[in-house]
Amino acid sequence: MIYFDQVSKIYDDESIALDNVTLLIEPQEFVSIVGHSGAGKTTLLKMLLAEENPTNGSISFESTDISSLTKKEIGKLRRRVGIVFQDFRLLPHKTVKENVSFAMEVAGRTDEEIASDVPYALELVNLIHKANSFPDQLSGGEQQRVAIARALVNQPDVLIADEPTGNLDPANAYEIVQILKKINDIGTTVILTTHNKGVIDELGKRVITMEGGKVIRDDQEGKYNL
């Protein structure tokens, strides 16, 4: 489904973010990427979202070469890939419901579809009772759940979670991981980056370990091992 073929990224100041990375991620997989800061995890995700182009190599999503997409096609790609950030990045002047609806609006969905799908996504993250609250009225864990609902509502093929538990306490972190597992169970490919050893060890799924821009380990039922 997603194929990184000998991908390298070298910035103008000669720093190497990715060094000849080759990876295949299958549909419906749950993949965790671990590594120290600067190991290249976020660069890898940015390339998948067409935020950055590789210096060498290519990235394919299904059969499409991501680096050759036009602006319009990038928009379409991003509607098939949901993303969740460490700092939530909700739209501060929109309510919970509006934040989730927004992702559907930009995808050109009708008002009827939005009215039926948004409550469903909010129920999935157990936040239907906070639909009319603003982000600053929610706890960190709740904000992250809204971000997940927003990422999910267009029924993406892939969900990228970039350090989603980084700003959360262990209880909230656990809850977020459970939601991600549930999403994976219903057929969505999940790519998770994290520094949280407990989360990785508890998942028992595929773990890719990166260091200095290279993949140094790729285990099908891996543990956090840095």
Place this chain on the structure above:
Amino acid sequence: MNIIGFKRILKSGWINFTRNTFVSLSAVLVMVVMLFIISGVIITDRLLSETLSSIEEKVDVNVYFNPDIDESVALSLEEQLKTLPEVERVEYISKEEALERFKERHKENQSTLSALDELGENPLGATLTIKAKNTSQYDSIASFLKNYQSVNLSENHIDKINYFDNKQAIDTLNNVIDGSQKFGFIISVIFIIIAIVITLNTLRLAIYISKNEIHVMNLVGATEGYIRGPFIVTGAIYGIMATFIVMLLLVPISLWMTSIVQNFFIDVNFMDYYIQDFWRLVMWLLISGIVTGAVASSLAVRKYVNSKRR
């Protein structure tokens, strides 16, 4: 973009405006200052041209004929003058009418009137009062009169042409009109540019605050139009709100200005200008406000939407 998309953009722009209270308030206030300067320029321009035209109205050229010439001489000159393109109107005052006006003017002054009676005959001559379309044209009317006088009239036909007495005053007035219009235009352009630059910067800052939001919109796959649209709408709303506030503020200011200038015995009613120019003002302020707001927002957002892939 379809109708649903357009409706969503309008709604989102309105929500941005109402929920970003502090940012909206500061953007509207800065725009109020800009539109206030523009309305000041419009009103001052109107005031200047009204004042100048009322002064111009008072300027004319009079041809005083000797009392003993035949009326037909004056009337034929009147006909000739009316054919000149520079002449707006010519008024003929017969010697009888001149006498009536003289008596009317001096009705309180018994000694002047009895002196006039003692003369036994009308000492006043006929007069032609000539109004030019523009004060700068009096010069060519005067040359025409001089030429006409030398060709068609003998020396004793005309007693006096007062243009030559007023020439200096008319020239000075012409210079004042010309100078004040040029000066007014330059000052207006400078003020308007300053106001627009300040407004552009304020809106740029307002959108800078939203740059993370714009990044998120990019990442959920929003098109460029869908990201920029609501900001453009919000910018236009700033312009509409600022126009409304400026039009309200101009009411007490016009009343106050009228009372101030009336203390100096100048008969100018700003409130009349406000009422007469109401729709012209609204139109100009709306155009300036909406265009500045929408264009500034659009340019500012573009910077963040076009975050090119590296």
